[in-house]
Amino acid sequence: MVDDETVVRTAAEAAEGHLFSRVKQSYVRDLDVAVTFEDGVLTVDVYVNAPEAGVDEDELADDAARVGREAVDELFAAEE
Numbered sequence: 001m002v003d004d005e006t007v008v009r010t011a012a013e014a015a016e017g018h019l020f021s022r023v024k025q026s027y028v029r030d031l032d033v034a035v036t037f038e039d040g041v042l043t044v045d046v047y048v049n050a051p052e053a054g055v056d057e058d059e060l061a062d063d064a065a066r067v068g069r070e071a072v073d074e075l076f077a078a079e080e
Helices: 004-022 057-079
Strands: 030-038 041-049
Touching: 004 030, 004 041, 004 057, 030 057, 041 057
Parallel strands: none
Antiparallel strands: 030 041
């Protein structure tokens, strides 16, 4: 059984990793990755302010959140 802390850490690390694979860290002015896992429900919210990165910040944040959720799906699949 995967503990809640591992779920949260996995999602956050995956989301940040994806984001920084797409843009240089120096372009990011502000970043907030909020992950909760309560009663079996995972929520991953990402906010990024990177105006000089030349990317759609909302799309980047949405993609990072999706990657975080997918990483947790893979974590649970590995447990089966």
